[in-house]
Structure formats: C-alpha cells, structure tokens
Amino acid sequence: MKLKLTILLLFVVFGLHAQKELQPYTFSLSEKEKTETIMIYASAESINSITFTLKNEKNETLKTKKDNSEEVDITFKVFPFTENSFRTHLVEAINSIEEKDEANKEYNIFKTTLAPLKQTEEDDKASADDDSKEQLASLLSNRKKTVQRVRNIFQFFDALAITAFQYDTEPVAGILKYEQSVIIRKNNINGIDTKDYFKKVTKHVTNLIIKAKDSKENFLQNLNQEGTTKNYLDGDPFLAFLTNKIEVKADDNDYIYKRYYSKNLENEINCLKNQFPESEKLTEIIQLRAKLNLSTLDKCHEAPYPNTSSETTSSESTTSGTNKSNTTTTETIEDTYLSKLFDYYQSLKRINTSSKTKSIFEIHVSNKLKEWYATYKFGEFMKGELANNYFKEKYRKNLCEKIESAYSKLIDDSNKKIANLKKETSKYEKTKDSLTQQLLLNDVDIKNALVSKNQNLIDSYLTPKQTKLQELLVENKTNITNGEATVKEMGSRIKAYEISRIKFADKAKGFQNDINFLIAQRSNQIVDIPFWKFDVENIEIDFNDGFIEHITVTGKAVHPEIDKIAILNSIKAKHEVFYTDVNLDDAFKGFYQEPYIKDIFKDTMKKEYKFDNEFPIGFSSKTDFADLKGYTLYAFEGFEKVFSLPLNNVISLYIQRHQNDRLDFSPKDQVLTLPLDDPDKNHQVELKKEKSSKILNAKIFTDFNGLKESEPNGLVQIEIEKQIPLWTKRMPLGLGRSSNYGFANYAVFNLTWAKLNEEDRELQVKKAESFVNNESQIDNYITYLDLIRYENVSVGVDLNIVSFDFPLIKTRLELNGGVHYGRVKVVDDIPVADEQNPETTTRLFEKDVNMIRLYPDVILRIRPEERFGGYLRFRPFRTIVPDNEEFFSVYSAEDFLENPNRSEALKDQRWLQRYEFGAFYTPSADSDNKFFFRYRYTNTSKWETNGYSEIQLGYQIYLKF
Incomplete structure (x- = not known):
C-alpha cells in the first residue's frame, strides 16, 4: 500500500508541476438542419495524463448529477492516454450531461451518434435481424464512422500534448x-576464396620475413631457395611477380616524340597530295590515309623516328610499372615488392616494440598484397601487348572506317552530280529537238519566200533566224557532248572510289578480325580482370x-x-x-x-x-x-x-x-x-x-498462479528494461555460412515491481525447535527460495559476455552475467490465545530484508521473424543475504530441520536455479502492441519436490512522462 501511495504521489506531483493548457476542440454534429456543439477543453499534466472538461458554445461548463442529485462539472482524466481509454471516458461523459429541458433534448444528436460505441460488434449482430444483412452492415458502418470521429479528436489532443511537452x-x-x-x-x-587466398599469402610472406631475423641476407637467401612456399602456393605466379624487380618509370619523351610525329605526318600528307591529282577534293581522305600509313608503317615518304640516347622511342623502351610481371630481374633484389615489405617491417620494429608489431605488420602486408595483386592482374591483362595491340588495331580499324565513310560520301556526292548532269543533258536533248524542228520550219519558210520571190523577207528575217538557230543547235550539241563526257569520267571516278572504299572496308574487317583473334588468344587474361x-x-x-x-x-x-x-x-x-x-x-x-x-x-x-x-x-x-x-x-x-x-x-x-x-x-x-x-x-x-x-518500455505481466490466494507469486508484475549497446563488434564464427560471435555486445538494466495485489504479500518466518544443552529453543528461519518468491522489488544489470549467432537456423545463443539487488518484507506474527477473539495475532517484528543475486545466464533465442519469437533460458544464481538477528537464511529447510548441528546447515551455500521459456507476439512489425507469454520454474537442486512455477501473460507499453 505504501508503494502504491508513493507512485500515486509521484504522478500527482509531476502532473501539477507540468500542467499545460491545450487548445480546445470544437466537436459539432448535425442532423435535420439542427447542429449541436460541445467544446472539449484539455490540460495536460504529462504526455500521458490529460484532464478534459466539456463546455457549451457559451463557454459554460456542462454539468452532470451525482447520486445525491448534486450537480458537478463534467471533468474526466485519462491516464494512460490511449485511444480506447479516451473513447470510453468521452462517451460516458457526454451521456452523463444533465439536460436542462427534458422536452427538448439539447444533446440528443451526440448521444444518438455515440450510442454505437457503448455496445460491441456482437451486440450489433444481436440487434440486427437474422435475415437482415443490410441492417447489420449499416450498424457496423455507423460504428466505424463514429470510431473515426473520436479517433480524430484523440489524434488532435495527442499531437498537441506531444508539441506542448516537446516529448516525441x-x-x-x-x-x-x-x-x-x-x-x-x-x-x-x-579456385580459392579471395579472403582465404590473401590470408594464406599474408601468413607465408610474414613468416618468410620474420624468419629472416632482421638479416636481409637471410631474407634474400630464403627467396632463392626452392620449396620454401606451402603446397597451396607452389608455382603461384603472383609470388613470382612479387620477387621481380620493380622497374622505374620511363623517361617522358612526349614532347620530342610529338614533334617528330607532327613532322612525319606533314611529310606524309604532302607525299599523298602529289599522288592525287585532285587532292583538293580529297583533303579529308589524304589526312586519314596519312595517319593510317604512319600507324601501319606503310609510308610513301620515309622519315625515321629520332634514335638518340636521350630520345628513345623504340619498342624496347622501358615499360610502365603496371607491366612488371613481364620483366626479368637483372639487378639486385633490393627493388622487389617483398624487399619493400622487409624494409617496412624493420622500420616498424624500430618504432613500435609492442607485442602488436606482428599484427600491425600482417594488416599492412594484407593491404599491400591486395593492392599489388590488382597491379599484377592488370599487368596480366596487358601481357603480350594486349592493351597496345588492341587499341592500335582499334585505332586502325576506326581510321579505315572513316576513310571508307569518306569514300562513300564522295561516291554519293558524285552520283548526285551525275544525276544532275543527266537531268541537264535531258533538257539539252529536248532543246536540240526543238531547235531542229524550228530549222525545218524556217527552211519551209525560205522555200515559200523563194517561190514568192520575196528576197527581202529572206534577207531581213529568215536568214538571220536560221543562222541563230544553227548557232544555238551547235552550242546545245556541245553541251550534250560535254555532259556525256563528264558523266562517263565521273562514272570511272566512282568505280575507282568504290574500289578504294571496298579496299578500306576490307582493311577494317581485317583489323576487326585481328582484334577478335587478339581477344580470343588473351581470353584467359581478360576473364581474370x-x-x-x-x-x-x-x-x-x-x-x-x-x-x-x-x-x-x-x-x-x-x-x-x-x-x-x-x-x-x-x-x-x-x-x-x-x-x-x-x-x-x-x-x-x-x-x-x-x-x-x-x-x-x-x-x-x-x-x-x-x-x-x-x-x-x-x-x-x-x-x-x-x-x-x-x-x-x-x-x-x-x-x-x-x-x-x-x-x-x-x-x-x-x-x-x-x-x-x-x-x-x-x-x-x-x-x-x-x-x-x-x-x-x-x-x-x-x-x-x-x-x-x-x-523506456515496460512489460506488465499477470501471473495465473498469483490468482490463487495461497500463492504469493503476485497478481501483477511490472518489468522495466533498457538495453544499451556496448562493444558492437561481430566476428565470423566459421560454423556454417553467416555464423558469427561477439563479446560484450550489450548491457540490460532492469527494474521489477511485483506483488501489486489488493493486499501486500509478506514472508512469514518459519519456526523450528532445537535443543541446546538439553534445553528447548525456537529458531526462526527462511529459505532462499522463499526469499526469491516473495521478492517485492529488484533492480539489476545483465552484461552480455559472449553471444553466438546462427542466422541460417534462426537462433542465437547468449551467455550473460548479472547481478540483482532485491527487497523482501519479512514478518513474524504469533497468534495469541483469546477466547473472545481467537484470530488475534501479535506481530513480533516486520523487516525489509536486502538480498543480492549473482548469476550466469544462458539464453537460446529463436528468431523466425519480427512478429513472433521465443527463447529458452537457464539461470543458476547465488543468493547472498546479510545476517539477521531475527532469523536464519538457509538453503534447504529439510537439511536445516534434520541436521542436529544447524550451524553446518547454515554453511550450505548451494545455488538455486531457474528454467524459463518465453514467447512474444506482435500483430504488426510497425505496431507498439506486443504480447508476451512466460513460464518460469525456480527451484533448488531437489527440483522435483522443491520449487515454484509462474505462468504469466504480459503486454508491453512505452512509458511516457
């Protein structure tokens, strides 16, 4: 009872301190052109505790009558503030409104509209006729609409409370x-997993360097010995690559090369121009062919590349560091990749002398090997001039395609010109026919003039006309002849263009075939990119x-x-x-x-x-x-x-x-x-x-065994838990795919309140008779098991020690360690003989006893999905109770009673043990609703006859203050 009063006082104090007025809600309903309005005012003591007052439009508080007909304001408090609780209180409050005029029901619309909320869906079914599905559907529809109306009001005030306290x-x-x-x-x-491969190579290289014992001579000697590698690395080309000399980058002779290339290209263009009479029409083709000639060494004008000691451009020039695997080791081993690792190890030992030196070195070796492996593979990709040859052939193919395209354009342009010429020639043919006809007509006119002896007509008109027509006819015939000659010439040129186009099309196909053969020959290097x-x-x-x-x-x-x-x-x-x-x-x-x-x-x-x-x-x-x-x-x-x-x-x-x-x-x-x-x-x-x-969330459990008056398990138990991440590291376990483990992943802090019954449960001490010097005396005692069973409140922490996760079988095994501090009320009541009142008792003492439990905790969690799951738990615990003058704390009542030397029985400090099975269910992963079931059996080593069980159902809520 004291605990209840303390909790209630805390809520009242916090509520008064934090009380905030919220914006009122205007609740209006209409029916048959009549509208009723209720103003809902609210003041929040906390996010989860709100007091509501109902007022009319005139801001007058609505009244209700109590049993003695006294009118009181309609005010109700909702705690905890949930939708169901608010709906129940609101409906009751509105239905309790005292009507001023019984003849004119002032708030009848509200009471009628909210009526469906006073009954269940089963009541609706009972109200509807068995044959009236439409009536049942109407009742259910009205209920849904009314629930939504009240839900809107709840969400309105919930949002205001959250804003007022800035809580969520x-x-x-x-x-x-x-x-x-x-x-x-x-x-x-x-054929080896990449991670395993680098782990093995790292281990081999690390051991090879460490075994040299700081002597580079030993290191170089070990490198040259045969059979020093493990079987899985024998003949590994990557290790051979690591022992090759690291070549220096070639000198940059770009400027010199480009200068000679530009000069050679100019000479090649001039040479080709001399070979093409109409070079002005073939400028693009000449430039492209000049580049192709230089790339294929098919030059019409030889101009050798510079060949001096300082301007080396031959194929024997030093290649880049990415093609290192093709080189031979002609100089000392000082410049090899492995040599660099040896030097790094020596410098690391000088700087860091701790035991972590080898570990740091292995990490560095692994990272370097991965980096160099990429270099090695890219070197393999370019082995045999793959990169150079591919891009070279691709470049030549593109040039041939461009030349082919240029010739195709010339052919198209020429064909268009021929078409235009033929069109013009056709016009000339028609003109020639017309002129010829006109000459014939003119000859007839001359003959007629001669017959008529009209010489003046002939000299002044017909002869000049005939001369003009003959001149035009000659000019027209010349145009026709020239046009036909041009068409013939252009036809020959088109044939030459077509031959050249086909030639370069074939060359492009040839270069593409070279590319295909190159890719086919190097497919092994390509596929390993x-x-x-x-x-x-x-x-x-x-x-x-x-x-x-x-x-x-x-x-x-x-x-x-x-x-x-x-x-x-x-x-x-x-x-x-x-x-x-x-x-x-x-x-x-x-x-x-x-x-x-x-x-x-x-x-x-x-x-x-x-x-x-x-x-x-x-x-x-x-x-x-x-x-x-x-x-x-x-x-x-x-x-x-x-x-x-x-x-x-x-x-x-x-x-x-x-x-x-x-x-x-x-x-x-x-x-x-x-x-x-x-x-x-x-x-x-x-x-x-x-x-x-x-x-913070709390789990509220009710114990079915606690319903029995004889069982002290507690009707209601509240457990508040908070899990805090600690060392959030997980590592592969190696027992099947995805299995993993971790240390100290979390700590769980918890508080448990129990025995929140109508009457507080108390632990009554037990009595045992003993004889000291043949004199009888009474010993008070309690057992550890009863202390656990009657515990009212406890706090503690569980620390995760190690956990093993097996996702494929949806289970996790956890080993935790914990400590709990608890309190138990222990009393000693003695009945007093009284004829008038035989039930009279005398309380000798009442004491709150402290208790500490230390325990390991083994949990097997079954995690199929987010909506349900379960666990099995075994928790043996050691119970520590401070010495008390009023009673003894014993492990076994039987041993204490049967052992004549009770001091020996008090030394028995065996552990108690608890077996637990639990499960949870939540309707939706996004819902806050979560239900729990838990069965626990707590016992001593004589568990068959000495223990107690708890059968509990629970519900999770979030604590809002």
Missing part, C-alpha cells in the same frame, strides 16, 4: 552518404540495437573496370601513333562492346546480383564508423562467393551528430531503403534517434 522529438543521429556507382571484385583466385563496375539499384539497411543487422545491395554488373591509368602509361611508354590521335575514352567504351568480349562475359554483364553481409556490423561508436572499410558484402551463387563489395564503397561516409553526453551514435531501429527521392542527387539521408516516447 527525434534527435538526429547522423548523416549517411551512399554511392550508386561502385566497384565490385571477383571473389576467387586460383578482378574489378567490375556495378550500378546499384537498391540498398536496404536494417538497423537493430546498434548494429547493421542486415544490408542488401542489388543492382547490375555493367562491365569490367580496367585500370585506365595503367594502360595509358603502357601506351605512352611505347610512344605509339594512336596515343597522340585517339579518344581513349571512346576506345574503352568500344572495348566493352566488342562481340567477343560480350561473349566472354555473357553470363556476367548486365546480370543482376544481390550483395549481403555475412554477420551484423557494428554501427554505434566512432570506431565502428571508422571500421566500415574493413567489412565486405558478398554476392552468392549457391555456396560460392562470386563477387565481393567493400561496405565503404556503398556507405561512403557516416557523419555522426554530437550532443552533450552522447556516446551512442546509432540511429533508431528501422529498415532504411535507398535511394530516396533525391532531386539534388546528393546521395545522403538524415538518420534519427528513437522517439523520446519509446526510450
């Missing part, structure tokens, strides 16, 4: 930035308890990602012609479109892949965010990891937001789907912490 704020946890165009990597090397471009279409992240529990990235593999810089360096070192005069970006795009390349990667390019994490990833502390680059997502085909995707390629950055006393930067539990609607294309999203109203 969601602080910003941080800004997450993500990428949608990423690079993925093939995940097997020589380790990196691929990947377009991300969807990212889904499940944040849970300070971890990224799951992350899934889906998208399509676009094409292999080739090291363009390495290829450019290789081309540049060779000083090839096409380096000066080619758009390499277009050439790279063309490479992915090659038919043979598409055929090699037909099962990969444009294929959709799904990347997942193998185990939860810490997302709580600053170190977690820095460590994101160390995690990898994988795309699986069956049990094989096909591609790997570094997590930091997707989550490029997480910028946590700082607040005073904030050390946990994880966002609230949620499933985040990216990309969001992102018009600015900034690829970032703001993540927030949990609402303040959901920081």
